[in-house]
Amino acid sequence: MKTEQQYFEDAVLIEQYMDDMTQLKEESFAIYHAFEVPNDEFISKLRESGLHILVITEDWCGDAMLNNPIIRKTAEAAELDMRAVLRDADTDLIDRHLTNGGRGIPIYLLLNESGDLVAKWGPRAPELQEFVMNSRAQLPDKESADFEQAQRDMYTNMRKQYVEDPTFWTYVYNSFKQTVEKAI
16 A cells, blocks of 8 residues: 555655646636735744645635635645646545545645655535535525536636635635644
């Protein structure tokens, strides 16, 4: 069985992953170009930590569209190596890091210089989880003839808000920061 470090070594750089995206690429890069990493102590601590980041992701995922550019910019500011693996290419890794029993993504694995897992974050900030749950609560019953269209509209609206609302970006950054600070 491969270790998280071995997956990291076989993974593609996050830059390459984002350049090769075929879905939600424009939206992901819109966030990447607009997000500014806060000038705070966390970046200095992160830089000194010696950590590297492996993200389990897929380019069709709205949460990955939001989170990947923010965590990438954070990693770049801290001069950390960040790489990506596709969840569906080898489910052994994601099956070790399930969220509530499911293969929720993206998942960020922070590894120390020895390749040991020291922190895990994802798939979304608590405030965004609440936003998603509230959005889903507005959907009609699954048996309703309107359900599929309402669900598509909900996801379209969510992606639009993810791209356009910098408050959501702050939620991601702060939640990631809080998790990582406990480990470093």
